[in-house]
Amino acid sequence: MEIKKFKLTDVGRFTDLDIQLAPTAKHPSNVTVLVGNNGAGKTTLLKSLAISLSWLVARIRTEKGNGSHIAEEDVRNGASSASISIAVKDDSLANPNNPDADPEDALFQWTVTRSRQGRKTDAHSSLVDASRLADVYRDELTVIEKASLPLIAYYPVERSVLEIPLKIRTKHTFDQLDGYDNSLNRGVDFRRFFEWFREREDSENETGVSSTALSEISEKFGKDSDIWKTLSQLKASSRDRQLTAVRTAIAAFMPGFSNLRVKRKPRLHMAIDKGGATLNVSQLSQGEKSMMALVGDIARRLAMMNQSLENPLHGDGIVLIDEVDLHLHPKWQRSLIRQLSETFPNCQFVLTTHSPLVISDAKDVLCYVLDDGELQERDGLYGLDANQVLLSVMDTDVRNSEVQRRLNRLLERLQDGDLDEARKLFSELSLELSDGHLELAKAALLIRKLELRRA
Known part of the structure; x- marks a missing residue:
C-alpha cells in the first residue's frame, strides 16, 4: 500500500496544495523528503497525512471506527472550513487474472473535512473509500487469520526515549492488530516497544536457551565445548522470528551494535553489545537510543503485522517521520535514507529534515522545498556536497x-x-x-x- 497523492485545502498556511509522493515515474525510490525553514509547514503536511490515515486504521480495527479530526486551530485564518484529501493505492488488490481490469480499482480516495464553529459550509467528509479499503483487509483477516496488514505509523518530533520500563505493569496481548496501537499518536515515547521486547524474549527463553545462560556456559566451558555448541544450536532453532527481525534491523542501522537483549543480573535491564563491550541501553547517547527505538519500533510493528512472511521486514506500509535527522551524528545522517530503503524495502517513507546530508546522499529521492505555503520540487541533489545543498536548497550560508x-x-x-x-x-x-x-x-x-x- 502506498500514498499516490494528497491535497490540502485551507489547512494551516496552505490554501490549495496538491502533492504527489514517491515512487513516481521520475523518482522510483520509495522516499519523499520535505525541507524548508522552521514554520514552513513540513509538520503540518505530516500531521495531515496522519489524520487521513487514522480513519483507515480505525476502520480496519472496527467497522465503524473513528479517526482523528482536523483541529479548529488548523483551519486557515479567514477560511470557513478545511479539508484533507488522500489517494491510496494497493496493487496487491488488483486482479492479476483480468488483463482488462481498471487500475483505478486499486485506488482508494477519501476526504476529511473540518468546518469552523459558527460558519456555514457545504464541505463534508467523504470516507466511503476508507471503509471500503478497510473492509478488504478485514475480509482477508477473516479468511486467513495471519494475513498481512500494512504498517501505518507516524513518528513526530516529540518522540523521545525517556525511560526503559522493563517491569510490565499492564498485561498486553501484542496481537496482530496491536501493531496499530499508538501508531499515529503524537508524543510516542517507545514504552510499548520495550515492554513488547521483554515479553517476547521471556517467551523465547521459555522454549529455548537464554542469552544469559549461554554466556555463562561460554565463560565456564568455552565456545569449543560440546555443551556450548549443542546449546547454541538449540537457541538458534528456538529464536523468536519477531525478535530476530528487530535485532536484524537495529544491527543494519547501527554498525557495531548487536545482540539486543534483556539481562537480569545484577538487576533487570536491557543490554546491547557495542564494539565488543556490553552496555546498559540507558548508557547510550540520546542519538543512539533514539535510533535504536525508532528502527526497533518500525521493525516490531512490521513483525507483528506480517507474521506469515518469511522476512517480516519485507512487509509493506507507510511511515511518516518528522525531523528524521533528530539527534543523529552526520555519519548516520548520510546513510539514513539508504538504510531505510534497504532494511524496509516495501515501506513508503515521507520524511522531513533540516540536514543537507540526508537529501544529498540518496539516489532517486523525491525532494520538495517548502517556502511560504508554496511547494517546489528539486532535482539533481544526489552527489552534491553539503555546502551546495545549504546554498541552493536551504538558502543558508555555508559559513559565518x-x-x-x-x-x-x-x-x-x-x-x-x-x-x-x-x-x-x-x-x-x-x-x-x-x-x-x-x-x-x-x-x-x-x-x-x-x-x-x-x-
Missing part, C-alpha cells in the same frame, strides 16, 4: 556571513591585482581563523602566485 564577506573581499582584491590590500586582509583574517582554514590556504597560494608574477 561576516567571515564570508571578508573572504569575498580578499578574493576580489587578488583578482584585481591589489597585492598590498590583499596582504592586509589576509593578515587580519589569519589572526582570527585557524591555521588549517581551507579558504585562507587557497588565498595564501594566490598571494604567492601574484608575488612571483610581480617579481
Whole structure:
C-alpha cells in the first residue's frame, strides 16, 4: 500500500496544495523528503497525512471506527472550513487474472473535512473509500487469520526515549492488530516497544536457551565445548522470528551494535553489545537510543503485522517521520535514507529534515522545498556536497556571513591585482581563523602566485 497523492485545502498556511509522493515515474525510490525553514509547514503536511490515515486504521480495527479530526486551530485564518484529501493505492488488490481490469480499482480516495464553529459550509467528509479499503483487509483477516496488514505509523518530533520500563505493569496481548496501537499518536515515547521486547524474549527463553545462560556456559566451558555448541544450536532453532527481525534491523542501522537483549543480573535491564563491550541501553547517547527505538519500533510493528512472511521486514506500509535527522551524528545522517530503503524495502517513507546530508546522499529521492505555503520540487541533489545543498536548497550560508564577506573581499582584491590590500586582509583574517582554514590556504597560494608574477 502506498500514498499516490494528497491535497490540502485551507489547512494551516496552505490554501490549495496538491502533492504527489514517491515512487513516481521520475523518482522510483520509495522516499519523499520535505525541507524548508522552521514554520514552513513540513509538520503540518505530516500531521495531515496522519489524520487521513487514522480513519483507515480505525476502520480496519472496527467497522465503524473513528479517526482523528482536523483541529479548529488548523483551519486557515479567514477560511470557513478545511479539508484533507488522500489517494491510496494497493496493487496487491488488483486482479492479476483480468488483463482488462481498471487500475483505478486499486485506488482508494477519501476526504476529511473540518468546518469552523459558527460558519456555514457545504464541505463534508467523504470516507466511503476508507471503509471500503478497510473492509478488504478485514475480509482477508477473516479468511486467513495471519494475513498481512500494512504498517501505518507516524513518528513526530516529540518522540523521545525517556525511560526503559522493563517491569510490565499492564498485561498486553501484542496481537496482530496491536501493531496499530499508538501508531499515529503524537508524543510516542517507545514504552510499548520495550515492554513488547521483554515479553517476547521471556517467551523465547521459555522454549529455548537464554542469552544469559549461554554466556555463562561460554565463560565456564568455552565456545569449543560440546555443551556450548549443542546449546547454541538449540537457541538458534528456538529464536523468536519477531525478535530476530528487530535485532536484524537495529544491527543494519547501527554498525557495531548487536545482540539486543534483556539481562537480569545484577538487576533487570536491557543490554546491547557495542564494539565488543556490553552496555546498559540507558548508557547510550540520546542519538543512539533514539535510533535504536525508532528502527526497533518500525521493525516490531512490521513483525507483528506480517507474521506469515518469511522476512517480516519485507512487509509493506507507510511511515511518516518528522525531523528524521533528530539527534543523529552526520555519519548516520548520510546513510539514513539508504538504510531505510534497504532494511524496509516495501515501506513508503515521507520524511522531513533540516540536514543537507540526508537529501544529498540518496539516489532517486523525491525532494520538495517548502517556502511560504508554496511547494517546489528539486532535482539533481544526489552527489552534491553539503555546502551546495545549504546554498541552493536551504538558502543558508555555508559559513559565518561576516567571515564570508571578508573572504569575498580578499578574493576580489587578488583578482584585481591589489597585492598590498590583499596582504592586509589576509593578515587580519589569519589572526582570527585557524591555521588549517581551507579558504585562507587557497588565498595564501594566490598571494604567492601574484608575488612571483610581480617579481
